[in-house]
Amino acid sequence: MKRGDTTPRPRRGPGRPRKPHTESVEAEPVEYEEDYVRDPTEVEIDSRAQTPQDRARIPLLARSVKDRFTLFYGVPDPSVARSWLGNVEDTFEYLSCTEEEKAELAAYHLRDQVVTWWKMQKSLFGNQSITWALFRDAFERQYFPAPYRIARRQEFLSLKQGDRSVMEYEAEFNRLAEYCPQLIAQDNDRLDQFTQGLAAYIRIQMSGFTPNTYREALDRALMIEMTQQQVSQERGKDKQKAQGTAPNQKQQYKDKKKRKKWQGSQNASGESYRSAKTGRSSTGSSKSS
Template sequence: MAYLSSTEPIVVDDWLRNIGRELATAGCNDAEKVKFAAHQLDGPAAAWWENYTTTYPLESVTWTQFQQAFRTAHVLAGAMSLKKKEFRSLRQGGRTVSQYVDEFSKLARFAPEDVATNATKQEKFLEGLNDELGVQLTVVTFANYQELVDKATILEGKH
């Protein structure tokens, strides 16, 4: 699972998430996570790490620091801002509910403050649904986001 470089913020974030999950499953501590992840870097990313460790000794870098520094170095702030705007303007359009859910989930990580609670997540999801489904679902209260998604999928199937 080597990482070279990418200009796409989702690729960077996906790599960090995937490697983080694997390392957590393996029961690694912070130091082991940092060492393993650093070993997976190649090309421009490896050069970044070499430069980073001249300023911050490897032994002092926590997993959280590694993740933050990695994102800062490999994802332009403008790209993150564009992804946040993309999420905030996301609409179902010609997508199925399932496709809309996938895109919603993929982009929500760039605007965590917009989906910080169950209520705000439901509100944002409803806002982007096509009017036909959105109108029918706004009159109902759902216990959680997943219940809303399930009902939207069922309604879509009946249309």
Template sequence: MSPRRYTRRSVPAPPSEVPEQAGPPEVPESAGPSEVQDLLAQVIALAGQFGRLQELMEQQMAAATATATGNRDPPAPSMRALEVAEGECIAAVPVAARPSPASVPLAASGSTTLDAAAEEAERERGYTALTRFMKFHPPTFDGEVIDPWTVETWLAMIETLFEDIYTREQDKVHLAAHCFDKRARVWWRRVKQDRSPDLPPVDWEEFRGLMFVEYFPDSDKRKMREDFRKLKQGNRTVREYEREFTHLLNCVPDVARTEQDWAECFVRGLRPEIFRMVHAFKFRTFAEVLDRALWVKHENACVREEREAFEEDKGKKRPGDSCS
């Protein structure tokens, strides 16, 4: 009896020993050229699709990083879930991201809010100033009579009211324009329309100048310039002379533009006895000249009173008795 032969059966490898990823398919030795070409084409296509998938994942990670850095909510996914089908290649279907609604930057929004609040507060302040001003019934100006004296009188009354109620410089023109009527209101509307937007708002000094230009004819200006050059104190007091001097100077300010010019013109018109006492000090400001002239006038008045009193006492003396 012949001995038995044992055939060794192959045992499959345990699961831990199975490779995690299968390598490229083995080409049977009996495969033909066409089958080999098909397998190679599949391998190349699979490698290209894996490369594109890797690029998409890198783009998604970059977008997520940028979103986290900007402290914003994560954007909508840029592609749908990957669809995996057995026996098919892995593909990613891109989906256009839905644009988020435009938002105003916090800094710009805050600045806009502050500007609006400041503008509203300024309107309220201006309305309060106008209401307070009109309670004092300021004089109106209609511009019907073209007379520099009328213009100066109206401006002086308005400026006095400004001082009494402590009006801010930026409100003066706006408040004074509310007192215009008839032709003056039409004129002021035209001035505002013709003014270039590039220029700053009209201040009070420019406002005064515009009024004198409009309501002060050139013929009157020439006459006032001549009157100013010929102005003398005469029989008037220093205060009366000073009021006339200031009035003409306000109407034709171009005749004396500096403080020293004012002082020299004022001194030239003083009476000789006052002129000598003031001119000797060579004052350079109008205030100094006026103060000195008032002092000299007071001293002269005292001397004159003393002289008159002396003459009066002398006349009252009785003549001495004659010798017999």
């Protein structure tokens, strides 16, 4: 209280605590996050999954999107380029993105000289919006040369089952069909081409059966092949049984023949012994003393 100030001051009661002393705390500087740069691989997962199992898989797919993509370095091997392109298309089935985003996502995974090639292609497109169809056509023209496509097409048209099983023949059929999808655009075309390459015994047994779809022809061919394998196995078992019994019968015949020969020799020796004992010849006359 200042000297000369007569204003009454409220006194602290006996049980009233003193006001704690508070130290001034300097405010920490606020750190501002840098502007977020969107990764082209961070695309929203398709939300059309309705079942609980599909909804449970969505977080896992979101984390594995980057792992599903592989980089393409422009290896001069059409089969490698085809495999990379198929892997990209398979990944698009799990993503919800536009056609332009698909092209950007694929171009993001190009490396080395392929990047230079894609920059030239973009300059040729100009201001045109680049969709996945345009990217795919340009990519196939560059990394699937015309002679290679023609060779695969001829191989597909002349494909036969041969010594393959039906499943092996179907796998090769589908692999080559990817190089000429226009030839089997309709299911009837696919059915006819597949049936022509089947083995002769399958086509003969399918002559009385007219499949309506490609899947029916495949199932019928598998059933015929399975039946033929069972018949061959049964014939093999019967042949083994026949080969196993023949040596036994032959051995029994030899043993029987030996026994007859031995019995004949024993009878001949017995008669000669009795003749010598009685002193008579084989004609019945007595020997001279």
